Amino acid sequence: xxxxxSGRKLPPFKILSTTAILGYGFPESSFRKGMSLKPDxxxxxxxxxxxxxxxxxxxxxxxxxxxxxxxxxxxIKAGVENNIPVVIGTAGGSGARPHVEWCLDIVREIAREENxxxxxGIAYGDVDKETVxxxxxxxxxKPLAFVPRLTPEVIEQSENIVAQMxxxxxxxxxxxxxxxxxxGRSYDPAVFAALPISRGYDPGLALHLGKxxxxxxxxxxxxxGSDCALGILEEDSFIxxxxxxERKFTPQSAAAHTLYEKSDPYELPxxxxxxxxxxxxxxxxxxxxxxxxxxxxxxxxRYWVKLEGVRLTGYRSVSVAGVRDPxxxxxxxSILKAxxxxxxxxxxxxxxxxxxxxxxxxxxxxxxxxxPVKKTASHELGIVIExxxxxxxxxxxxxxxxxxxxxHYGYEGRIATAGNLAFPFSPSDLAMGKVFEFSVxxxxxxxxxxxxxxxxxxx
Amino acid sequence: MTAKTKxxxxxxxxxxxxxxxxxxxxxxPFELTLDIMFKERRHFDLFREKKIITARKIARLYRxxxxxxxxxxxxxxxxxxxxxxxxxxxxxAPGDTDIYGAQQHVPLFDLEF
Numbered sequence: 001x002x003x004x005x006s007g008r009k010l011p012p013f014k015i016l017s018t019t020a021i022l023g024y025g026f027p028e029s030s031f032r033k034g035m036s037l038k039p040d041x042x043x044x045x046x047x048x049x050x051x052x053x054x055x056x057x058x059x060x061x062x063x064x065x066x067x068x069x070x071x072x073x074x075x076i077k078a079g080v081e082n083n084i085p086v087v088i089g090t091a092g093g094s095g096a097r098p099h100v101e102w103c104l105d106i107v108r109e110i111a112r113e114e115n116x117x118x119x120x121g122i123a124y125g126d127v128d129k130e131t132v133x134x135x136x137x138x139x140x141x142k143p144l145a146f147v148p149r150l151t152p153e154v155i156e157q158s159e160n161i162v163a164q165m166x167x168x169x170x171x172x173x174x175x176x177x178x179x180x181x182x183x184g185r186s187y188d189p190a191v192f193a194a195l196p197i198s199r200g201y202d203p204g205l206a207l208h209l210g211k212x213x214x215x216x217x218x219x220x221x222x223x224x225g226s227d228c229a230l231g232i233l234e235e236d237s238f239i240x241x242x243x244x245x246e247r248k249f250t251p252q253s254a255a256a257h258t259l260y261e262k263s264d265p266y267e268l269p270x271x272x273x274x275x276x277x278x279x280x281x282x283x284x285x286x287x288x289x290x291x292x293x294x295x296x297x298x299x300x301x302r303y304w305v306k307l308e309g310v311r312l313t314g315y316r317s318v319s320v321a322g323v324r325d326p327x328x329x330x331x332x333x334s335i336l337k338a339x340x341x342x343x344x345x346x347x348x349x350x351x352x353x354x355x356x357x358x359x360x361x362x363x364x365x366x367x368x369x370x371x372p373v374k375k376t377a378s379h380e381l382g383i384v385i386e387x388x389x390x391x392x393x394x395x396x397x398x399x400x401x402x403x404x405x406x407x408h409y410g411y412e413g414r415i416a417t418a419g420n421l422a423f424p425f426s427p428s429d430l431a432m433g434k435v436f437e438f439s440v441x442x443x444x445x446x447x448x449x450x451x452x453x454x455x456x457x458x459x
Numbered sequence: 460m461t462a463k464t465k466x467x468x469x470x471x472x473x474x475x476x477x478x479x480x481x482x483x484x485x486x487x488p489f490e491l492t493l494d495i496m497f498k499e500r501r502h503f504d505l506f507r508e509k510k511i512i513t514a515r516k517i518a519r520l521y522r523x524x525x526x527x528x529x530x531x532x533x534x535x536x537x538x539x540x541x542x543x544x545x546x547x548x549x550x551x552a553p554g555d556t557d558i559y560g561a562q563q564h565v566p567l568f569d570l571e572f
Contacts, residue, residue, distance in 0.1 A: 049488055052551030052558045145529050146489040146545045255536035256480075259494050263486040263543040265534045282536060313553060355553055368556040369547055370521055372566050388553050437552040438488045 013233040014039040017213035020225030022046035023063030030228040030243040043191040045214040047090025053310040057436030059098030087191040095125045095185030096160035111459040121173030124453040125162040125184025140445040161309035166271030168450040170194030188214035208295035209238040219257035220247040237293040248288025273299040309440030314388040316432035317399040321421035323381045343402040359384040474570035477502040483564035488550035496539040503538040520566040
C-alpha cells in the first residue's frame with residue numbers, strides 16, 4: 001500500500017464525489033461542472049451504519065431505489081461514455097450480499113435502458129461465520145470500545161456479518177479493467193483512494209481526501225450531503241473544490257469535518273493502518289478552494305478489518321398517542337409503571353420474553369435515562385408505546401393489552417373517565433416487524449487484505 | 460435547569476457564550492461523541508490550559524460513571540473539544556431513543572466556567 005512512484009512527477013488526479021450517500025441526490029449542474037473538469041474517477045459511498053442495525057439484518061437498503069437509480073444513471077452514463085471509472089462502496093446501504101445484489105440489479109437495469117456496455121466488477125463484503133469463529137479461536141478478534149465480547153454463540157446468532165474492505169479489492173478489480181465497480185461493505189475512503197493509490201499517489205493523502213469526499217459537499221460551507229465535490233490529489237497535497245456557486249471549502253469547514261462522527265480527529269483507524277492528521281495543515285488557496293498537506297498513513301503491524309453484524313432480538317409493535325390531561329401528566333411515571341404491571345399480569349409474560357417501552361415525548365422521549373430534567377413542564381405529552389415480543393403475534397398482543405390498559409387506567413384523582421389517550425390514527429397499532437441489534441462490531445486480523453470474494457461481469 | 464454552580468468571587472460564564480457549535484452524534488453504534496467548537500481561539504486555549512472539561516465533569520452532567528467517558532481530545536484546527544462517551548444503549552437496540560445520537564448534546568449547555 002505504500003507503493004512509491006519512481007521519481008516521475010505525478011499529474012493531478014481528479015476525483016468527482018457526487019453525493020454523501022448514493023440516493024441522496026445531487027444537482028445535475030454541479031455534476032456537469034465536475035465532468036467539465038475531466039475527472040479521473042467518479043465515486044460515491046452508498047452506506048452507513050447510522051440508520052441502525054435493522055437494514056443490515058433485514059437485507060434492505062435504507063435508501064430509496066428510484067433515488068439510487070437516478071444518481072447511478074447519471075454517474076454510470078457519464079463514466080462509461082467518457083471512459084472514467086465509476087466506483088461505488090457499501091452498496092445498498094449496509095453492503096451485505098442482498099444489498100449488493102439490489103444495487104447490481106439497478107446497475108444492470110441502467111445498462112439495458114441506456115444501451116451501455118462495460119465490464120462490471122463486484123466485490124462482496126460478507127464474511128462467513130466459520131471464518132469469524134476460526135479467527136476468534138485463533139485470538140485474531142478484538143472488540144472496539146464498549147462492545148461486548150464476541151463468543152461462538154453470538155457469531156452463530158448473527159446475520160449478514162460483513163467486513164469493511166480496504167483499497168485492495170478495488171485495486172484488484174480496477175486493475176482487471178472494470179469500468180464500474182460495485183462493492184459491499186467498504187471503508188468509506190476506499191472507493192476514492194484505491195485508484196490513485198494504485199497509481200502511486202501517497203496513501204495518507206489519498207485516504208484523507210477520501211475521508212472528506214465520502215461526505216461529498218458536507219465538508220464545504222454551507223455543507224450539503226446532496227451536492228458534488230471535487231478532490232484534486234497531487235504529489236504532496238490535495239485540493240478540495242466545491243462545484244456549485246453557493247458553496248465553498250474553507251480551512252475551517254474542511255478541518256471541522258474531520259471531527260464528525262469520529263472519536264479521535266487526529267488518528268483515523270481503518271483497514272491496515274491509521275490516517276494520522278497531527279501534522280496536517282489546511283490552507284485557503286482562493287476561489288473557495290482549500291489545500292491540505294501533511295496527512296500520513298501509518299500501517300499497523302498486522303492488517304485488521306472491522307467486522308459488523310447484527311442479530312435478531314424480537315419483533316416490534318408500536319402505538320402513538322397523546323395525553324393532554326394535567327392530572328394524568330403529573331402522575332405519568334406511576335401510571336405507566338402500573339399499566340406495565342397490569343399488562344404483564346394479563347399476558348403472563350416475563351420481562352425477557354415481552355418488553356414494553358414507553359417513549360414519553362415532552363418528558364424524556366429523546367434522552368431517556370440521560371435526561372437531566374426530571375419533571376416535565378409540558379402541557380401535553382406524546383407517548384409511543386412500544387412492545388417487543390418473540391414473534392409478531394406476541395408483540396401485537398402485548399401492545400393491544402398495554403394500549404387498552406393505558407387508555408382506561410383509573411389512576412388516583414382521575415376526573416376524565418372516558419379515556420386517557422388521544423389517538424391520531426385508526427388503526428392505532430402498527431406492526432413494525434423484526435428488531436435487530438448490533439452483535440458484532442469487532443476488529444479481525446487477516447493475512448490477505450484482498451480476501452473478499454470478487455467477480456466480474458460483462459454488460 | 461440544574462443546580463446553580465457556586466458563583467463565589469468571579470461570575471461564572473456559560474459555554475453558550477463562547478461556543479459556536481455544540482453537538483452530539485454516534486461514533487459507531489456503541490459510542491456517542493460530543494463536539495464543542497469555540498468561536499475564539501482564546502477560549503479554546505483557556506479550556507485546554509485550565510482543563511475545564513474533565514471526565515468527572517462530563518460524568519456529572521450526564522449522570523454516568525466516569526469509566527463511561529472514553530476520551531477527551533483537543534483538536535486545534537477546529538478549535539474544538541471532542542468528548543466520547545459510552546452509549547447507554549447501543550444504536551437501535553431495544554430501549555434506544557435516538558438512533559443517530561444527534562440530540563444528546565443538551566446537558567453540555569449547563570457547562571459553566
